[in-house]
Amino acid sequence: MKSRISSCKAAAFRKDITRFWPVWVGYILCLIIVQVLQSNDDLNYWYAANMGEGIAIMGVVNLCYGFIVAMMLFGDLFNTRMCNGIHSLPLKREHWFGAHVKAALLFSLVPTALMALFSEAVIVLYSDMVAGWTVPLYWFIASNLQFLFFFGLAVFCAMCAGNRFGMAVVYGILNFCSILIYLLVDQLYTPLLKGVVTMSGPFEMLCPVWQMVNKRCIDFDRVETGKTFVHNGIEQREYIGQITVVKEGWIYIGIVAVIGLLLLLLARQIYKKRNLECAGDFLAVRWLNAPFQVVFTVLCAAGFQGVFMVFFGYGDRAVYVLPVIGLIVGWFGGRMLLERSTQVFRVKNFVGFGLITALLAGSLYLTWLDPMGIETWIPKVGETKSATLRMNYRNGYTTEVPAEIADLTRLHQLALEQDLEPHPDYSDAYYSPYSNDPDCAQIILQYTDYNGWLSQRNYYILATGESGDLMRKYTSRLDVLFPDENVEDAADLRHTLRDAEVVRVNGIHNISEECMTEEFLIALADAIAADAEAGNLVQSGVFHQEPILEMENPEYNQYYLTLDMHGEDFWSNISIYADCENILKVLEPTGVLESARQEYANIYG
Amino acid sequence: MLEMKNVTKTFGDFKALDNLTMTVPQGAVYGLVGPNGAGKSTAIRHLTGIYRPDSGSITLEGLPIYENPQTKQTIGYIPDDIFYFPSATMEEMRRFYKGLYPQFDDALFERLYEAFDLPRKTPIRRFSKGMQKQAAFHLVLSCRPEVLILDEPVDGLDPVMRRQVMGLILSDVAEHGTTVLISSHNLRELEDICDHVGIMDHGKMLLERSLADMQGSTVKVQIVGEIPDGLEVLHETASGRLKTLVVRGSAEEVTRKIEAENPAYFDVLPLSLEEIFIYELGGVNYEVKNIIL
Numbered sequence: 001m002k003s004r005i006s007s008c009k010a011a012a013f014r015k016d017i018t019r020f021w022p023v024w025v026g027y028i029l030c031l032i033i034v035q036v037l038q039s040n041d042d043l044n045y046w047y048a049a050n051m052g053e054g055i056a057i058m059g060v061v062n063l064c065y066g067f068i069v070a071m072m073l074f075g076d077l078f079n080t081r082m083c084n085g086i087h088s089l090p091l092k093r094e095h096w097f098g099a100h101v102k103a104a105l106l107f108s109l110v111p112t113a114l115m116a117l118f119s120e121a122v123i124v125l126y127s128d129m130v131a132g133w134t135v136p137l138y139w140f141i142a143s144n145l146q147f148l149f150f151f152g153l154a155v156f157c158a159m160c161a162g163n164r165f166g167m168a169v170v171y172g173i174l175n176f177c178s179i180l181i182y183l184l185v186d187q188l189y190t191p192l193l194k195g196v197v198t199m200s201g202p203f204e205m206l207c208p209v210w211q212m213v214n215k216r217c218i219d220f221d222r223v224e225t226g227k228t229f230v231h232n233g234i235e236q237r238e239y240i241g242q243i244t245v246v247k248e249g250w251i252y253i254g255i256v257a258v259i260g261l262l263l264l265l266l267a268r269q270i271y272k273k274r275n276l277e278c279a280g281d282f283l284a285v286r287w288l289n290a291p292f293q294v295v296f297t298v299l300c301a302a303g304f305q306g307v308f309m310v311f312f313g314y315g316d317r318a319v320y321v322l323p324v325i326g327l328i329v330g331w332f333g334g335r336m337l338l339e340r341s342t343q344v345f346r347v348k349n350f351v352g353f354g355l356i357t358a359l360l361a362g363s364l365y366l367t368w369l370d371p372m373g374i375e376t377w378i379p380k381v382g383e384t385k386s387a388t389l390r391m392n393y394r395n396g397y398t399t400e401v402p403a404e405i406a407d408l409t410r411l412h413q414l415a416l417e418q419d420l421e422p423h424p425d426y427s428d429a430y431y432s433p434y435s436n437d438p439d440c441a442q443i444i445l446q447y448t449d450y451n452g453w454l455s456q457r458n459y460y461i462l463a464t465g466e467s468g469d470l471m472r473k474y475t476s477r478l479d480v481l482f483p484d485e486n487v488e489d490a491a492d493l494r495h496t497l498r499d500a501e502v503v504r505v506n507g508i509h510n511i512s513e514e515c516m517t518e519e520f521l522i523a524l525a526d527a528i529a530a531d532a533e534a535g536n537l538v539q540s541g542v543f544h545q546e547p548i549l550e551m552e553n554p555e556y557n558q559y560y561l562t563l564d565m566h567g568e569d570f571w572s573n574i575s576i577y578a579d580c581e582n583i584l585k586v587l588e589p590t591g592v593l594e595s596a597r598q599e600y601a602n603i604y605g
Numbered sequence: 606m607l608e609m610k611n612v613t614k615t616f617g618d619f620k621a622l623d624n625l626t627m628t629v630p631q632g633a634v635y636g637l638v639g640p641n642g643a644g645k646s647t648a649i650r651h652l653t654g655i656y657r658p659d660s661g662s663i664t665l666e667g668l669p670i671y672e673n674p675q676t677k678q679t680i681g682y683i684p685d686d687i688f689y690f691p692s693a694t695m696e697e698m699r700r701f702y703k704g705l706y707p708q709f710d711d712a713l714f715e716r717l718y719e720a721f722d723l724p725r726k727t728p729i730r731r732f733s734k735g736m737q738k739q740a741a742f743h744l745v746l747s748c749r750p751e752v753l754i755l756d757e758p759v760d761g762l763d764p765v766m767r768r769q770v771m772g773l774i775l776s777d778v779a780e781h782g783t784t785v786l787i788s789s790h791n792l793r794e795l796e797d798i799c800d801h802v803g804i805m806d807h808g809k810m811l812l813e814r815s816l817a818d819m820q821g822s823t824v825k826v827q828i829v830g831e832i833p834d835g836l837e838v839l840h841e842t843a844s845g846r847l848k849t850l851v852v853r854g855s856a857e858e859v860t861r862k863i864e865a866e867n868p869a870y871f872d873v874l875p876l877s878l879e880e881i882f883i884y885e886l887g888g889v890n891y892e893v894k895n896i897i898l
Binding site for chain 2: 007008010011012014015018019080081082084085086087088089090091092093095275276277
């Protein structure tokens with residue numbers, strides 16, 4: 001009898017494969033066409049590089065393909081006729097499940113294997129990348145692990161749902177609820193706590209497709225071979241592509257694949273217990289109705305509030321109006337989905353809506369009261385592994401030295417004591433090194449504790465007094481000014497600037513070639529180091545109130561200059577101000593300051 | 606023997622089957638009758654292993670049906686809503702059924718083309734409703750089932766095809782001793798072919814008997830004279846001196862009792878199945894007319 005059952009399982013498997021062949025054949029063609037089109041006609045480097053980088057894109061592809069495959073194979077559960085017909089046939093549910101899963105794995109394995117083989121042939125024939133042949137292999141493995149996760153999740157959703165729309169909604173919620181909740185917390189709750197910032201990291205961690213798109217599994221680089229070749233009469237250095245496997249990306253994909261496998265096992269158990277009469281209902285598991293209603297309502301509130309604010313920016317009042325609209329839509333929309341009826345405006349449902357609205361309002365009020373003291377929390381030095389002070393996202397100082405961490409927590413305390421209101425022109429003050437507010441600057445303080453937990457506070461702080469001194473001490477440093485060049489002191493800066501090919505002011509006023517001597521570059525390096533040491537290179541206008549260039553029109557009387565320096569291996573840009581005496585003294589003889597003065601006069605004079 | 610014992614099934618707050626007990630003897634042609642919403646299709650979905658009962662047991666020859674492929678391989682089921690894969694043709698469905706039912710009879714499948722005259726390579730979804738029903742019979746009969754379960758089987762078929770399908774079923778019963786369960790909301794439809802009947806309403810079995818028992822236990826009598834004592838009269842009408850009685854008991858027993866009173870005239874008339882149900886259930890507050898009209 002065992003062989004009879006095997007033949008039944010084989011029949012179900014064959015049916016799955018033949019019934020949906022257009023989908024997986026179409027998938028093969030799409031993969032190959034897209035890969036060939038994005039190879040940029042460079043089969044030596046870009047074909048393999050794009051394929052490796054395509055692992056991230058495959059996260060999005062598998063998000064959709066895993067769902068489509070699961071819906072095709074398990075979609076019969078959502079249709080009463082098909083569901084009853086299939087389950088009257090002589091196969092156990094676990095056999096159906098096994099046949100569907102096997103077919104689904106083939107739907108992914110076969111197209112990706114063909115694609116990998118095709119790419120292998122292209123790379124072997126046309127690319128001299130070091131170990132380039134491994135790229136299709138990595139791509140194949142990563143794509144299938146991603147598929148395993150998304151397919152497992154989609155099958156789990158299929159088992160929880162009673163119809164196709166329900167499956168899609170549950171799948172969407174499980175994939176993106178963390179991002180929607182982040183939007184809700186960040187835009188609704190966090191603004192009630194002054195200075196507190198919601199860190200997106202933990203929320204992003206719970207959004208697999210986000211992680212897959214942002215975590216690399218393979219890195220590509222071109223390295224010099226030491227050989228040269230002549231192209232169009234010019235001798236050029238020869239480069240060769242090489243790959244580096246990024247362990248972190250693979251660990252993540254491996255973990256989610258295991259989760260996908262566990263979800264498949266869980267889905268199998270749910271399937272065995274499933275009441276088939278639920279075909280067509282929104283949810284198949286009755287006890288999920290209440291949690292779904294609550295989650296759907298909250299996410300609708302978050303979606304309305306977050307998505308509308310992010311994409312349309314409706315102003316401050318909308319912050320609290322949109323969630324209420326979202327609550328109404330979410331609660332009654334959820335009821336409509338669950339009851340499959342529009343007749344949901346009953347007293348009982350209004351009571352439920354009142355309760356969830358009260359819950360939201362209560363939670364907002366509680367956040368505003370801040371009983372846990374989140375707003376006034378200052379980390380203890382002994383519990384803090386590292387602290388970072390930033391004025392913008394490029395230039396920041398990170399320390400693990402307890403005395404310096406103590407200084408930064410003191411700055412934190414001063415910010416709380418000063419209790420400054422944000423400048424109305426928030427974004428300008430935040431991103432520009434020149435603040436419109438003459439008194440205060442925005443700072444970002446980040447702390448990492450010994451458990452790896454990251455917290456952040458954004459404050460406005462006075463640029464004068466003790467807070468100003470601390471700011472100058474930690475942000476007018478060479479390693480903050482040149483974060484990408486590993487510059488610690490004047491000697492490092494001399495070494496870096498020695499290779500400078502261009503030095504210019506305000507992007508267009510180049511120092512002439514005659515002036516670009518080694519002595520000039522050394523003098524410039526020393527001058528920058530001296531001004532940094534003096535605390536005059538804090539990259540914010542509020543610390544430098546004197547105008548660098550006197551203009552006739554007092555309305556446009558405050559100007560700073562940018563100093564661009566770049567060579568073969570570096571590119572850097574700093575702002576210089578009137579109090580940067582040492583730098584100005586070095587630049588004055590070159591005539592670039594005069595050129596800049598003329599330019600400003602022409603524009604604003 | 607196909608058996609349901611004390612089966613209860615609830616959908617939300619609605620009790621679809623209420624302690625239902627039903628026995629289909631081996632080789633019987635069993636008619637399951639009841640008004641719309643009586644629970645016939647739900648009972649059948651339990652008998653075919655689709656639904657899991659909340660309580661009670663469903664067995665075929667003592668073996669459970671639910672999640673038991675070996676048992677289900679012996680059952681052929683034609684639902685009220687026909688099952689086929691959306692783009693499948695008859696030939697594709699034949700291959701699929703052949704994989705699932707080891708006893709699938711290819712020769713019979715070919716022979717049935719003569720009876721039904723269905724296109725081989727046209728997707729079944731393009732068939733008319735009646736043709737889809739024929740296709741279902743074509744496929745299921747080719748599986749050579751030991752038990753055939755048919756839910757409203759002749760709905761949508763024209764009278765000629767109805768007769769032909771019923772003929773096929775009966776010849777299958779005659780040749781192979783197939784047990785057949787047919788559900789219908791119309792008693793007249795089943796009268797000619799069933800030897801056992803069960804009447805359901807509100808998820809319960811109201812009555813379950815063999816036709817022979819029922820016809821042998823109730824008689825219609827026309828009599829001129831006094832009604833003898835000891836007759837269990839279910840129904841009585843009078844036209845002048847002529848009384849028409851429906852009496853519980855065998856024809857012999859009733860005749861003996863009436864002859865003992867020496868009436869001026871009497872005659873024993875045959876009762877239709879319809880009349881038996883009307884008089885048997887007449888005392889119960891059920892809408893019997895729903896299953897007869």
